[in-house]
Amino acid sequence: MPPPCCGYLSQYTHHHLVAFLLTFFSYVLLHASRKTFSNVKVSISAQWTPSVQNDSAPAFSPGETWQNNHLFADEKEATLFLGALDSIFLFSYAVGLYLSGVIGDRVNLRYVLCFGLCGSAIVEFVFGTLTEWLRIYNVYLYCVLWVLNGLLQSAVWPCVVAVMGNWFGKTGRGFVFGLWSACASVGNILGAVLASSVLKYGYEYAFLVTSVVQFAGGIVVFFGLLTSPKEVGLSLESDTGLSPVETDTDSHRPLMSDEEDEGELYGRQNQSIQQLDEPPAEAPQAVGFIQACCLPGVLCYSLAYACLKLVNYSFFFWLPFYLSNNYGWKEAEADRLSVWYDVGGIIGGTVQGLISDFMGKRAPVLALSLAVAMGSLVGYSHSPNDQLINAVLLATTGFFIGGPSNMISSAISADLGRQEALRGSQEALATVTGIVDGTGSIGAAAGQYLVSLIESGLGWMWVFYFFIVMTGGSIVFIFPLLFSELRAMWRDRRALRRQL
Amino acid sequence: MKAGCSQRKLEVFVFIFNLCFYASCQVNKLQICRLCSGTVPNATEVGHFCFKSAGTIDGRCCLSNYNTTDPEHIIGLDLSNCSLVHVEDLQGASTAVIIDLSHNPIVNISDTTFQGFIDLIYMILPEDIVCPGGNTSWDKVSVKDGNRVCQGQKNICNQTGQLSTNCPENSLCAPYGPGFFECSCADYYHGYKCLRKGEFPALQVFGPLGASTVVISFLLWVTQRRKAKSL
Numbered sequence: 017m018p019p020p021c022c023g024y025l026s027q028y029t030h031h032h033l034v035a036f037l038l039t040f041f042s043y044v045l046l047h048a049s050r051k052t053f054s055n056v057k058v059s060i061s062a063q064w065t066p067s068v069q070n071d072s073a074p075a076f077s078p079g080e081t082w083q084n085n086h087l088f089a090d091e092k093e094a095t096l097f098l099g100a101l102d103s104i105f106l107f108s109y110a111v112g113l114y115l116s117g118v119i120g121d122r123v124n125l126r127y128v129l130c131f132g133l134c135g136s137a138i139v140e141f142v143f144g145t146l147t148e149w150l151r152i153y154n155v156y157l158y159c160v161l162w163v164l165n166g167l168l169q170s171a172v173w174p175c176v177v178a179v180m181g182n183w184f185g186k187t188g189r190g191f192v193f194g195l196w197s198a199c200a201s202v203g204n205i206l207g208a209v210l211a212s213s214v215l216k217y218g219y220e221y222a223f224l225v226t227s228v229v230q231f232a233g234g235i236v237v238f239f240g241l242l243t244s245p246k247e248v249g250l251s252l253e254s255d256t257g258l259s260p261v262e263t264d265t266d267s268h269r270p271l272m273s274d275e276e277d278e279g280e281l282y283g284r285q286n287q288s289i290q291q292l293d294e295p296p297a298e299a300p301q302a303v304g305f306i307q308a309c310c311l312p313g314v315l316c317y318s319l320a321y322a323c324l325k326l327v328n329y330s331f332f333f334w335l336p337f338y339l340s341n342n343y344g345w346k347e348a349e350a351d352r353l354s355v356w357y358d359v360g361g362i363i364g365g366t367v368q369g370l371i372s373d374f375m376g377k378r379a380p381v382l383a384l385s386l387a388v389a390m391g392s393l394v395g396y397s398h399s400p401n402d403q404l405i406n407a408v409l410l411a412t413t414g415f416f417i418g419g420p421s422n423m424i425s426s427a428i429s430a431d432l433g434r435q436e437a438l439r440g441s442q443e444a445l446a447t448v449t450g451i452v453d454g455t456g457s458i459g460a461a462a463g464q465y466l467v468s469l470i471e472s473g474l475g476w477m478w479v480f481y482f483f484i485v486m487t488g489g490s491i492v493f494i495f496p497l498l499f500s501e502l503r504a505m506w507r508d509r510r511a512l513r514r515q516l
Numbered sequence: 517m518k519a520g521c522s523q524r525k526l527e528v529f530v531f532i533f534n535l536c537f538y539a540s541c542q543v544n545k546l547q548i549c550r551l552c553s554g555t556v557p558n559a560t561e562v563g564h565f566c567f568k569s570a571g572t573i574d575g576r577c578c579l580s581n582y583n584t585t586d587p588e589h590i591i592g593l594d595l596s597n598c599s600l601v602h603v604e605d606l607q608g609a610s611t612a613v614i615i616d617l618s619h620n621p622i623v624n625i626s627d628t629t630f631q632g633f634i635d636l637i638y639m640i641l642p643e644d645i646v647c648p649g650g651n652t653s654w655d656k657v658s659v660k661d662g663n664r665v666c667q668g669q670k671n672i673c674n675q676t677g678q679l680s681t682n683c684p685e686n687s688l689c690a691p692y693g694p695g696f697f698e699c700s701c702a703d704y705y706h707g708y709k710c711l712r713k714g715e716f717p718a719l720q721v722f723g724p725l726g727a728s729t730v731v732i733s734f735l736l737w738v739t740q741r742r743k744a745k746s747l
Contacts, residue, residue: 078700081699081700214716221716229725241736241741242744247745
């Protein structure tokens with residue numbers, strides 16, 4: 017008998033691989049351009065302000081080189097404005113997520129994804145490159161463009177999760193999605209590399225390169241992406257909703273991978289290809305927004321994710337600043353160290369996804385991980401001034417916070433959008449993903465503001481207390497689901513014992 | 517492509533700007549030489565200087581004969597005994613080596629009046645007027661015959677040609693008139709605040725990118741979407 021992993025993988029074709037890679041890199045490119053913006057902030061604020069001088073010394077001449085740009089009086093004001101742009105972006109992104117999920121379930125996912133990628137690439141080009149070439153520095157123009165960018169970027173996430181949900185069934189979803197949700201972290205790394213390699217030519221070229229690469233990604237997606245196995249005549253993965261693996265006879269099949277079974281699988285595929293030669297069945301109808309909100313688990317997971325994304329994004333935005341501020345480490349060192357949080361998140365998401373696949377339940381894994389996360393936050397807040405220990409603690413925190421966060425935003429969103437209550441008759445994947453991630457983004461946007469407020473008023477220690485409380489909050493929201501899942505598990509086990 | 521286009525536009529704009537600016541300079545120069553009646557007297561310092569350096573006297577100015585690009589290159593300016601109360605715009609004479617403003621009831625001179633007067637090495641002022649940029653900007657300041665004489669402009673930059681602490685990153689300090697310095701971008705640096713280095717290799721970046729986009733799109737279309745059915 018071949019090892020189970022090969023059977024596990026044999027259900028996948030090259031179409032699966034391409035769909036995985038295309039959706040993965042779509043989001044990588046998107047997150048890379050987001051990271052570019054945070055990495056060129058220093059250059060942009062230098063461009064927007066005149067040179068600072070001591071009061072006594074005369075201004076530098078010639079004026080056209082040192083004094084001519086007066087969008088802001090000094091870099092502090094420019095930094096405030098850039099922070100405001102971040103908040104504007106997150107809010108419009110959140111609003112856009114609610115809308116674009118609904119659109120994604122009604123229009124072809126490929127078109128929406130391509131539109132989101134190319135559209136936001138064009139807006140970023142105008143924001144960063146065109147305004148610089150034409151020397152138009154205007155606060156209102158920047159704000160309008162960044163709102164537009166948030167709306168366009170929000171089209172991407174629900175679409176890529178929906179495409180992934182179409183291709184990868186519940187059997188291996190936790191693991192595949194855990195691996196796949198590394199895309200945000202990979203995007204951060206790619207963005208940092210791209211930005212730092214062209215920044216010396218001017219910040220406008222950092223925007224130019226990332227936006228052109230993103231546009232090219234949109235074109236590739238347009239020509240290459242299959243949004244669903246149905247498009248090439250493969251059947252959808254057997255989806256039996258949220259029932260556990262043990263009692264699910266259908267999803268046992270690929271795990272066993274006997275030759276008969278494989279034959280049966282291929283037979284089934286051929287059959288479905290033949291079936292598709294006949295006129296296809298009527299396309300499933302999309303659910304409404306309210307209806308999607310009322311699906312079991314959607315509201316709870318959305319609120320839990322709002323708390324969790326707040327903590328997760330606060331780490332993303334504030335960690336390098338905290339490290340250089342609190343420990344006095346150089347900015348480059350702090351940047352390098354903060355990568356460990358991402359690494360922990362990637363591993364955490366994959367491992368926890370794998371565990372939840374085998375258990376057939378997600379909520380217990382999440383709750384346990386979050387409970388440990390509260391402890392690791394306490395530990396991290398007391399980290400000594402040593403980069404190695406700090407990196408280890410950071411990776412641990414990333415494992416327990418980033419992992420669940422990645423899982424809710426991808427695997428669980430896909431579970432929720434393809435659950436039993438819909439009976440496969442309705443398109444809800446993108447809508448549900450949009451609701452979960454949109455609520456999360458509102459939490460993240462609020463967190464941006466709250467963290468700076470708490471930090472300036474009460475100090476960093478209270479920021480960590482705030483994080484701990486928020487993590488606890490997400491456990492509270494998961495609790496009803498945890499309770500019902502544990503009860504179901506208990507019932508199944510008892511039924512199994514009775515059979516024996 | 518767009519970069520080139522916008523840059524060309526910018527060049528045209530700068531060219532037009534220069535034309536206008538140059539024309540206004542010409543007018544300014546003549547006005548300076550006619551600020552007061554008469555010509556440069558032979559007996560004064562400026563007269564001696566002009567004779568020694570074989571210049572041409574035009575009104576109150578001494579023009580250089582050796583400068584072929586600019587026929588009105590002022591090397592000396594003598595505005596002594598002109599009843600000047602305010603000295604405002606002398607920028608047309610920024611190439612002057614010697615300036616005489618003695619015997620004028622001047623109240624005070626703004627610091628920035630002599631900004632950009634790089635070649636100025638000898639100045640005669642009424643006694644109660646301090647040398648522009650203060651005494652520290654000159655090698656020697658003396659009072660002679662009721663006039664203040666400022667001699668030998670000091671270089672405010674510690675050492676020309678080296679990255680100076682006076683100037684921000686990526687720029688070099690250069691003298692820019694008495695008490696002034698200029699920060700011009702160091703080699704390879706350019707743009708606002710000298711933040712940019714080198715030219716962006718557009719072809720090397722976008723050529724391979726465009727080519728690989730086309731190839732990948734084609735390959736994926738052939739392997740993935742060619743047989744796709746619309747749902």
